[in-house]
Amino acid sequence: xxxxxERILKDGQVFAGNVLKVDSFLNHQLxxxxxxxxxxxxxxxxxxxxxxxxxTIEASGIGVGCMVAQFFDCxxxxxxxxxxxxxxxDVYTSKVESFTHKCTYDIIVSKDFLGKDDTVLIIxxxxxxGNALLGxxxxxxxxxxxxxxxxxxxxxxxxxxxxxxxAQGIRVESMAIIDEMNxxxxxxxxxxx
Amino acid sequence: xxxxxERILKDGQVFAGNVLKVDSFLNHQLxxxxxxxxxxxxxxxxxxxxxxxxxTIEASGIGVGCMVAQFFDCxxxxxxxxxxxxxxxDVYTSKVESFTHKCTYDIIVSKDFLGKDDTVLIIxxxxxxGNALLGxxxxxxxxxxxxxxxxxxxxxxxxxxxxxxxAQGIRVESMAIIDEMNxxxxxxxxxxx
Numbered sequence: 404x405x406x407x408x409e410r411i412l413k414d415g416q417v418f419a420g421n422v423l424k425v426d427s428f429l430n431h432q433l434x435x436x437x438x439x440x441x442x443x444x445x446x447x448x449x450x451x452x453x454x455x456x457x458x459t460i461e462a463s464g465i466g467v468g469c470m471v472a473q474f475f476d477c478x479x480x481x482x483x484x485x486x487x488x489x490x491x492x493d494v495y496t497s498k499v500e501s502f503t504h505k506c507t508y509d510i511i512v513s514k515d516f517l518g519k520d521d522t523v524l525i526i527x528x529x530x531x532x533g534n535a536l537l538g539x540x541x542x543x544x545x546x547x548x549x550x551x552x553x554x555x556x557x558x559x560x561x562x563x564x565x566x567x568x569x570a571q572g573i574r575v576e577s578m579a580i581i582d583e584m585n586x587x588x589x590x591x592x593x594x595x596x
Numbered sequence: 597x598x599x600x601x602e603r604i605l606k607d608g609q610v611f612a613g614n615v616l617k618v619d620s621f622l623n624h625q626l627x628x629x630x631x632x633x634x635x636x637x638x639x640x641x642x643x644x645x646x647x648x649x650x651x652t653i654e655a656s657g658i659g660v661g662c663m664v665a666q667f668f669d670c671x672x673x674x675x676x677x678x679x680x681x682x683x684x685x686d687v688y689t690s691k692v693e694s695f696t697h698k699c700t701y702d703i704i705v706s707k708d709f710l711g712k713d714d715t716v717l718i719i720x721x722x723x724x725x726g727n728a729l730l731g732x733x734x735x736x737x738x739x740x741x742x743x744x745x746x747x748x749x750x751x752x753x754x755x756x757x758x759x760x761x762x763a764q765g766i767r768v769e770s771m772a773i774i775d776e777m778n779x780x781x782x783x784x785x786x787x788x789x
Contacts, residue, residue, distance in 0.1 A: 426706065427708065427709065428671075431673065431674065431676065431705075431706055431709065432671045432672070432673045432706075432709040433658075433662060433665070433671060433672040433673075433674070434671055435662050435665045435666050435671065435672055436666075436669070438662070439666065461654065461655035461656075461658075462654035462655040462658060462674070462676075465626075465655060465658040465659055465662075466658050466662050466672065466674075469626060469628050469631070469658075469659050469662045469663065470662065472626070472628045473628050473629075473632065476629070478621075478625045478626060478627055478628065479625070479626040479628055479659065480624065480625045480626075481624065481626070481655070481659075483624065483655075512624075513619065513624055513625075515620065516620065516624065516625040
């Protein structure tokens with residue numbers, strides 16, 4: 404998606420350790436108009452899939468997830484990262500290893516909101532090693548729902564998570580795929596899949 | 597807002613300890629159409645305020661915050677609850693005591709995205725004792741921005757947080773205000789301010 408690639412080139416900053424800072428428009432301050440354009444694009448891509456639920460993970464997936472769900476006229480469901488006292492009843496759980504935070508955490512989704520009659524589109528803002536997606540896919544499998552595929556704003560292609568999932572036959576569509584980043588020159592090279 | 601009150605009566609569940617479970621449409625699964633109606637309503641209420649930024653707090657404020665920001669054609673900025681490695685540079689910080697999680701945590705907002713030229717609308721899904729709002733208001737003050745007011749989906753009026761803020765001259769508008777809840781009968785009584 405040209406609009407997102409251009410925005411990354413304009414406002415993204417590359418730091419050592421493979422960190423791409425896009426918090427001016429994607430994961431701290433959110434450009435909701437841009438997210439809406441991304442939502443419209445995913446609607447085109449997955450238009451024939453009869454999506455009944457968009458699934459994401461807190462916190463920064465919620466913004467893009469909401470905008471995507473609007474176009475599918477279905478609810479957004481977000482996996483929570485810790486068990487809170489306000490979640491009652493049975494839940495699906497999975498474990499996710501965080502590349503950003505260097506820890507492992509549990510994600511949970513209430514069984515009330517996902518079941519075998521659902522067709523799910525998983526949405527997230529970032530895809531690096533794919534660990535968050537693996538956790539969400541595991542939860543979709545547990546629920547018996549059908550997985551239509553995944554929709555990602557920015558995929559770090561060079562970290563291989565997306566390609567690993569594609570090799571397993573999972574549909575992964577990304578609005579921008581970064582194949583190379585250089586924190587010394589600031590250069591960002593985009594690719595396609 | 598009648599639509600939200602009706603939804604709370606239909607799908608909300610009252611539990612002991614003043615817990616109102618609305619996770620089927622507001623803070624786990626999100627009814628994005630309902631959130632969009634809420635956004636339209638806040639646009640009406642704050643239409644003459646020249647809002648430049650909607651500010652909320654992760655995680656469940658992000659959904660309603662996005663929908664509100666759409667109507668004001670401005671970015672959504674969400675305060676983060678812990679310092680992550682992807683936030684670089686100077687930040688505003690404040691402390692928030694959580695009623696739900698029974699702990700105190702730091703919230704942070706990058707100084708890059710909030711300053712004296714901004715007019716801020718603070719949005720959150722819930723208002724109980726008002727501690728999250730106090731933290732966000734503190735951050736707006738630190739930034740030198742103008743605070744237009746606060747917009748809340750569900751205010752637990754009987755917990756007094758909203759009235760305390762109003763007594764300080766802060767504009768607080770809530771789409772539904774609960775004055776009484778009974779976890780034995782399930783009864784919910786709405787009020788106005």
